[in-house]
Amino acid sequence: MDLSVPGSSGSIWSEAELMPPAADDVTKAARLRFYGELAELVTSGEPSVTVVVDDAPSVKDRIEACGVPHTEVDLIVVNGSSVAFDYQLLPGDRVGVYPVFRSLPVQAKLRPEPPLGRFVVDVNLGRLAKHLRLLGFDALSDGSLPDRDLAEVSATQDRILLTKDRNLLKRSIVVHGYLVREVLPKDQLAEVVRRFDLAPSIQPFTRCIECNGRVGAVAKAEIDHLLEPLTRQHYDDFGRCGDCGRVFWRGSHYDHLAGFVAELRRRV
Numbered sequence: 001m002d003l004s005v006p007g008s009s010g011s012i013w014s015e016a017e018l019m020p021p022a023a024d025d026v027t028k029a030a031r032l033r034f035y036g037e038l039a040e041l042v043t044s045g046e047p048s049v050t051v052v053v054d055d056a057p058s059v060k061d062r063i064e065a066c067g068v069p070h071t072e073v074d075l076i077v078v079n080g081s082s083v084a085f086d087y088q089l090l091p092g093d094r095v096g097v098y099p100v101f102r103s104l105p106v107q108a109k110l111r112p113e114p115p116l117g118r119f120v121v122d123v124n125l126g127r128l129a130k131h132l133r134l135l136g137f138d139a140l141s142d143g144s145l146p147d148r149d150l151a152e153v154s155a156t157q158d159r160i161l162l163t164k165d166r167n168l169l170k171r172s173i174v175v176h177g178y179l180v181r182e183v184l185p186k187d188q189l190a191e192v193v194r195r196f197d198l199a200p201s202i203q204p205f206t207r208c209i210e211c212n213g214r215v216g217a218v219a220k221a222e223i224d225h226l227l228e229p230l231t232r233q234h235y236d237d238f239g240r241c242g243d244c245g246r247v248f249w250r251g252s253h254y255d256h257l258a259g260f261v262a263e264l265r266r267r268v
């Protein structure tokens with residue numbers, strides 16, 4: 001550790017504080033580093049300042065004693081964690097002091113915007129894939145795909161890769177991915193909807209839960225021969241999956257699913 005204490009004329013440090021720590025004071029030293037424009041405000045002219053901690057000073061007092069008004073400070077990090085102004089310095093503390101971040105350059109964005117509502121879902125998140133389809137989102141999930149292909153499908157088809165396998169997400173080919181944290185499928189669904197701001201794009205019952213195909217309206221006469229007598233008698237509005245041909249109608253199961261969607265909307 002650099003224990004030198006820069007001195008300069010006009011410093012507001014007391015003489016005792018400007019003295020390099022004595023041998024028995026080395027263990028009482030804390031180090032402050034000022035970042036960005038704050039470095040120019042430090043009285044000593046140096047971005048790093050070592051101080052002796054012998055009277056439980058607040059970090060605010062020590063920062064201001066270095067010449068930096070607290071109003072200029074937006075973030076203080078001590079040993080990796082942000083702290084408040086009244087944090088009391090301890091021997092050995094390493095303190096980072098940051099200015100207000102007025103803007104971030106947009107060209108620094110690490111990747112383009114993710115594709116809206118297009119996913120490829122790891123096989124062990126199969127329930128999540130079905131829930132996403134229930135909300136109308138395009139959620140590819142195929143148990144026959146090995147990990148390698150999941151990453152490739154994500155890249156070549158511009159899909160967000162959803163998985164609980166962080167090694168899969170470390171592959172450089174994956175541009176858009178998300179490590180799912182929640183355990184229960186319903187919680188995972190809310191997590192993903194929030195993460196990708198999907199709530200405004202929810203279109204329930206427009207996609208086949210089983211195969212991910214689009215579901216479109218179909219005339220009763222076209223599928224009449226597929227219906228059970230009671231279904232034919234009680235229902236007139238039907239949908240059919242354009243891929244697998246499954247027929248859907250608003251039967252008793254519909255109320256349960258509609259309730260599921262309504263609860264999800266409340267949570268996000």
Ligand SMILES: [Zn+2]
Nearest residue numbers: 208211241244
């Ligand atoms: Zn289908």
